[in-house]
Amino acid sequence: MNNKHSQVIPVFYIQAAACSGCATSTICSYYPSLENIVLQDVIPGVKLDILFHPNLMTASGELAMEVIEEASEKNDYVLIIDGAIPTKDNGMYCVTGEKNGKKYTVLEEVLHLAPNAMATIALGTCAAFGGIAAALPNPSGSFSVDDIFLSNKIKTPLINIPGCPPHPDWLFGTIGEILTKGLENVEVDDFKRPKTYFGKLIHENCPNRAYFDEGKFAKHFGDEGCLYELGCKGPITYADCPLRKRNGNVNWVIGSGAPCSGCTQPEFPDFLGDFYERIIDVENPVKDKNQNKDRKVGK
Ligand code: SF4
Ligand code: SF4
Numbered sequence: 554m555n556n557k558h559s560q561v562i563p564v565f566y567i568q569a570a571a572c573s574g575c576a577t578s579t580i581c582s583y584y585p586s587l588e589n590i591v592l593q594d595v596i597p598g599v600k601l602d603i604l605f606h607p608n609l610m611t612a613s614g615e616l617a618m619e620v621i622e623e624a625s626e627k628n629d630y631v632l633i634i635d636g637a638i639p640t641k642d643n644g645m646y647c648v649t650g651e652k653n654g655k656k657y658t659v660l661e662e663v664l665h666l667a668p669n670a671m672a673t674i675a676l677g678t679c680a681a682f683g684g685i686a687a688a689l690p691n692p693s694g695s696f697s698v699d700d701i702f703l704s705n706k707i708k709t710p711l712i713n714i715p716g717c718p719p720h721p722d723w724l725f726g727t728i729g730e731i732l733t734k735g736l737e738n739v740e741v742d743d744f745k746r747p748k749t750y751f752g753k754l755i756h757e758n759c760p761n762r763a764y765f766d767e768g769k770f771a772k773h774f775g776d777e778g779c780l781y782e783l784g785c786k787g788p789i790t791y792a793d794c795p796l797r798k799r800n801g802n803v804n805w806v807i808g809s810g811a812p813c814s815g816c817t818q819p820e821f822p823d824f825l826g827d828f829y830e831r832i833i834d835v836e837n838p839v840k841d842k843n844q845n846k847d848r849k850v851g852k
Pocket of ligand 1 (some may be wrong): 761
């Protein structure tokens with residue numbers, strides 16, 4: 554519904570070093586739909602006014618850059634940053650656009666927009682934790698939004714919504730939570746992830762959990778069983794993917810036979826091992842019981 558008396562919240566969506574996957578995933582939101590998001594109230598009585606979004610806006614070139622320049626005249630806007638922020642060589646490896654022949658880097662835009670924002674959302678694992686864009690050897694010197702805020706003493710409240718890519722519900726649900734409960738009442742974990750979506754391990758809700766507990770592990774793709782031996786990172790990854798699934802609750806990665814790669818974790822991708830490499834031993838009731846059975850007294 555669109556109410557002409559709705560409160561309007563300006564939103565700036567800045568794309569940093571990323572693959573556009575986060576933008577693509579979130580604008581394919583099932584509910585609220587893109588139409589709800591762009592044209593209607595996102596929650597009753599509150600409308601988002603997406604002023605800058607590289608994939609949605611019709612303006613381009615200098616006209617688009619003017620929107621960011623005029624942001625200082627706005628109050629209480631939400632800043633969404635997707636992608637890690639390159640800092641090497643003054644941030645020249647990621648440029649938002651040009652005006653009067655001058656290139657404006659994402660680093661500059663973030664430093665310009667973040668201090669006056671009501672809240673910042675770091676969308677996707679690259680923005681939240683550095684992710685693939687900051688993976689070793691990190692030739693562009695990219696950092697997460699949190700790191701940039703810390704090194705520049707920016708105090709704007711920050712919420713991390715990781716994922717490679719993030720589920721659209723994680724973004725729009727969190728925006729809804731901010732607007733209904735107030736930013737200070739959105740519960741987050743130690744990595745600033747909303748507990749509503751990142752409060753439980755994948756492994757806790759996985760439909761393959763009974764196989765894991767029984768010690769029935771798939772040895773090859775397509776085998777029946779838990780995907781732990783094939784590299785599943787579900788036992789150490791926090792997200793609600795098994796319950797929420799993707800594409801309007803149709804299916805998700807483990808449901809289609811592939812292991813979870815742990816994409817919502819701060820250790821992703823450098824410190825989780827290869828995609829199909831088994832993570833270090835996770836406690837398994839059957840295996841541990843068998844190990845104990847073989848153990849000799851005193852050994
Ligand atoms: S290891 Fe992976 S596939 Fe197996 S139960 Fe846990 S989350 Fe599911
Ligand atoms: S199942 Fe794992 S890899 Fe897939 S989106 Fe969820 S956390 Fe990321």
